[in-house]
Amino acid sequence: MNKRCQQDVAAWVREYRLGLRRYFSSRVNLSDVDDMVQEVFAHLHLQIKKSGADIKNPRSYIYTIAGNLLVSHGRYQKSRCRASHDSLSWELDIPDVITPERRVIGIQDCHRVRQAILRLPPRAGAAFKFHRFEGMTYQDIAERMGISKESVKELIQRALVRVRKAMDEVP
Structure with a gap:
């Protein structure tokens, strides 16, 4: 990639970064926004490096990449059922000691099951x-x-x- 293309990408990052953050903020979990923005520019950089093409309408190209990433992200989240996962709480009420009473109850339960x-x-x-x-x-x-x-x-x-x-x- 030549120096002019690098300057173009750097300018596009400055120009479109905040707009992309707003675009993703309303569509994905806030913890994923910065990663998605970075992914857009990484993809853009890779495409320019691979093809060497001169991009006439960077705004359209950048938001097309963003839209495609959003679709891929949605598919990934859906396949992992991320929305239905709950975080584990380390404050579970697990008794520290097995009391004699709990031991007797356990033995009785085992006997009834048997x-x-x-x-x-x-x-x-x-x-x-x-x-x-x-x-x-x-x-x-x-x-x-x-x-x-x-x-x-x-x-x-x-x-x-x-x-x-x-x-x-x-x-």
Whole structure:
């Protein structure tokens, strides 16, 4: 890239930087604005360096790049579901100490779950144990038990309902 082109790009940065910041500020997260502006000028620099073309209407060219980056940015954000992510809070209420009372409650809960699993009907119990304890897929369980995959899904669903119900019962 010759010296004149470098001077042109530097002049365009001074002239269009604030306008691009306003353009992006209303369309993306404020933490991304400066990165987007920088990306526009990096792309512009690369295009001039690669093609060596003389740009007749820099404003139009720059805002076309900005629009294309905005579309790409939107696609990226959508694919990452960024809007639905929550930040982790380090102020979670996690008890520091396991008290004797909590230990007894845990033992009782484990006993109720075990009893609920043991009381499941034979086929539902087998499907549940294969899936939860042996890590088998529905397809593997279906082949092993000689039933359809949908039947396995239904058996496991029934087993889960019974186990949850047993957990909700007061001892």
